Amino acid sequence: MARRIRRHIISMTGRAGSGHPGGSLSAVEIVSTLYFRVLKHDPQHPDWPERDRFVLSKGHSAPLLYAVLAECGYFPIDELASLRQINSRLQGHADRTCTAGVEMSSGALGQGLSFSIGIALAGRLDEQPYRVYTLLGDGECDEGQVWEAAMAAAHFKLDNLVAIVDRNGQQIGGWTCDVMELEPFTDKWQAFGWHTIEVDGHDFTQLIDAFEKVKTIKGQPTAIIAHTVKGKGVSFMENNPDFHGKAPDAEQVELALKELAD
Amino acid sequence: MTPDASQREAYGQTLVELGKENRDIVVLDADLRPSTMTSFFAKEFPERTFDCGIAEQNMVSIAAGLAASGKIPFASTFAVFAPGRCFDQIRMSIAQPHLNVKLVTTHSGLTVGEDGTSHQSLEDLALACSLPGFTVIAPADAIEATQAVRTAAATNGPFYIRLCRPKLPVLHDENYRFELGKAEVMRQGTQATIMAIGTRVVAALEAAENLGRDGIDCRVLNMSTLKPIDEAAIIKAANDTGAIVTAEEHMEHGGLGSIVARVLARNRPVPLEFVAIKDTYAESGSPADLLKKYGLTAGDIERAVRSVISRKKAG
Numbered sequence A: 001m002a003r004r005i006r007r008h009i010i011s012m013t014g015r016a017g018s019g020h021p022g023g024s025l026s027a028v029e030i031v032s033t034l035y036f037r038v039l040k041h042d043p044q045h046p047d048w049p050e051r052d053r054f055v056l057s058k059g060h061s062a063p064l065l066y067a068v069l070a071e072c073g074y075f076p077i078d079e080l081a082s083l084r085q086i087n088s089r090l091q092g093h094a095d096r097t098c099t100a101g102v103e104m105s106s107g108a109l110g111q112g113l114s115f116s117i118g119i120a121l122a123g124r125l126d127e128q129p130y131r132v133y134t135l136l137g138d139g140e141c142d143e144g145q146v147w148e149a150a151m152a153a154a155h156f157k158l159d160n161l162v163a164i165v166d167r168n169g170q171q172i173g174g175w176t177c178d179v180m181e182l183e184p185f186t187d188k189w190q191a192f193g194w195h196t197i198e199v200d201g202h203d204f205t206q207l208i209d210a211f212e213k214v215k216t217i218k219g220q221p222t223a224i225i226a227h228t229v230k231g232k233g234v235s236f237m238e239n240n241p242d243f244h245g246k247a248p249d250a251e252q253v254e255l256a257l258k259e260l261a262d
Numbered sequence B: 001m002t003p004d005a006s007q008r009e010a011y012g013q014t015l016v017e018l019g020k021e022n023r024d025i026v027v028l029d030a031d032l033r034p035s036t037m038t039s040f041f042a043k044e045f046p047e048r049t050f051d052c053g054i055a056e057q058n059m060v061s062i063a064a065g066l067a068a069s070g071k072i073p074f075a076s077t078f079a080v081f082a083p084g085r086c087f088d089q090i091r092m093s094i095a096q097p098h099l100n101v102k103l104v105t106t107h108s109g110l111t112v113g114e115d116g117t118s119h120q121s122l123e124d125l126a127l128a129c130s131l132p133g134f135t136v137i138a139p140a141d142a143i144e145a146t147q148a149v150r151t152a153a154a155t156n157g158p159f160y161i162r163l164c165r166p167k168l169p170v171l172h173d174e175n176y177r178f179e180l181g182k183a184e185v186m187r188q189g190t191q192a193t194i195m196a197i198g199t200r201v202v203a204a205l206e207a208a209e210n211l212g213r214d215g216i217d218c219r220v221l222n223m224s225t226l227k228p229i230d231e232a233a234i235i236k237a238a239n240d241t242g243a244i245v246t247a248e249e250h251m252e253h254g255g256l257g258s259i260v261a262r263v264l265a266r267n268r269p270v271p272l273e274f275v276a277i278k279d280t281y282a283e284s285g286s287p288a289d290l291l292k293k294y295g296l297t298a299g300d301i302e303r304a305v306r307s308v309i310s311r312k313k314a315g
């Protein structure tokens, strides 16, 4: 399935001629694990009040979310080809007004964890059993609002909230340590009052274990720091910041799809 | 005579009533509870109150998440900090998805007074009106503030309600019913129309009274709903009186004056004068001194009316 999702990402962005393949490829295992193994959700009823929520805070990874939603049956797989076209339901960045299954309009980095706190607080008030899972980029954590939210989620003791950071070590300008040092990153989350778990973000077993473990943590939110490789799965895209926000051309699409063949 | 009344206090009390009527009402603030008077609600419903600390961006995005989950969040801070401090969060978390968040801000405009420039919101109406789907209201007194807050709670969609710091004369009686999107005729008149919003409505009435003594007959409209604007009332005023003055505690750019000018330009251009802040920051001072120095008093409105009427005659 991970390979299928990766092929969708390559074809979609290739056809659109723009988009963000790098940070979509790095989080394939994370998002697939959530939708296929962890989340309680119903593609036939995207508004089901008891559903677990997945919030894509790093909204530029919309191609990944769309590929997974389509594979789950939220909309036809054929529709993936309409990414970024006029009148499409698949906007360049995730948009809750256009696409079934998308919880938040993101793309302006830094807002998703706060938005997720609101959902988690509402769930607690309504005594709903759902959990909220929010995917952040590591570069996104340059934003002050992420840390405002980190402080607040711990203050509100939101043990129904899980942040997953796609720690691919890169952002637009290259390595995160060169643009803006984040380390000691896990310590920061702990200092803000979070339980933390570090995993290899491409290892399904570790991810599944982490998501199981999360359910036992009470009285505080959990951050899963998922170590990943940007552009994962395509040799010439791996750790290559050029493919952060640039689509592969026709030749590169062909090469990439060959590497990703089953 | 009814004593002056506080819009903030009216807001705080109305929130408590709403909280009793509807358990989906929740309140957020950013360490300004005693000032915004959301403290009343916090006391009554602590479990439905979320103090986000001094973090306005976080507050408005949390409010959006609550609204996306069926709650009716009221989020409050000073008008200078929202929408200004968290405009992108309001834009993407609330406005674009058209979520049911009510931003109610206090201490707006010049009349926050001595705290000075850092606390004087003179751009907030322009920012709020620029957001598609937002309803924008600045009530003229405490009774209208109560009504506007009740209307916001009962109407789906994002609202921005702008309240002021000082107590204001009470212009309405308890039977007043605020109508969303409708200008209120406060005084009939034939020679010119003063369109005012917020704290300037009482100044407009005073100006009309003074002008009346000199035989100048002015209509006064309370334009409390700035968006959607009551185009019909503006066009009617232009047709009936042929001269218009706008009055607001806000920058000339993007506030009531700009919006009225747009409606007139498209439908019925007539001479128009603006009583507003002229592209400048202000300073510390008492509200009265500030209104005088920056040209927003009843006297300034009177002068603008005389000038617009002479332009009409010259035209």
Ligand SMILES: Cc1ncc(C[n+]2csc(CCOP(=O)(O)OP(=O)(O)O)c2C)c(N)n1
Pocket: A022, A023, A024, A026, A058, A060, A107, A108, A109, A110, A136, A137, A138, A139, A140, A141, A166, A168, A170, A171, A172, A230, A244
């Ligand atoms: C508020 C904001 N500022 C800037 C951008 C432009 N931008 C889009 S993606 C990106 C880098 C994101 O890096 P990271 O969060 O690490 O994402 P990933 O590397 O996983 O793709 C930037 C700066 C944005 N979308 N939002």
